[in-house]
Amino acid sequence: MTSVKDNPNCDLCKIPVTKNKIQCNQCSIYFHASCVDVSNSQCKNLNKPGFDKWYCKSCDQRQMGLASIEDKLTQLLENQGSIRSDINHINQQMQMLDSKVNEVVKKLDIKI
Numbered sequence: 001m002t003s004v005k006d007n008p009n010c011d012l013c014k015i016p017v018t019k020n021k022i023q024c025n026q027c028s029i030y031f032h033a034s035c036v037d038v039s040n041s042q043c044k045n046l047n048k049p050g051f052d053k054w055y056c057k058s059c060d061q062r063q064m065g066l067a068s069i070e071d072k073l074t075q076l077l078e079n080q081g082s083i084r085s086d087i088n089h090i091n092q093q094m095q096m097l098d099s100k101v102n103e104v105v106k107k108l109d110i111k112i
Helices: 040-046 057-108
Strands: 021-023 030-032
Touching: 021 040
Parallel strands: none
Antiparallel strands: 021 030
């Protein structure tokens, strides 16, 4: 006797998946290969150990979102380094100006 666990329903069409089934590597939900536009040969390869992972549309969008966030974080960290460099340069210029102001004050013998 075949149990529901052996033949889960396709998340899209809700019909039990008995053959040409594909499982999302993220959420573990099953689909008919035809329901997610995966050919039978691709399905066979994806179901073999060591082959590419497959993600359903929802999980794939989350994966892409995470990649985008990681890219933005990398860019922010690079910008942070550039801003720190700019701040250091400005601080050096301020120190030089402060030193020049002190020299002028001494020459003019002005008390501040």
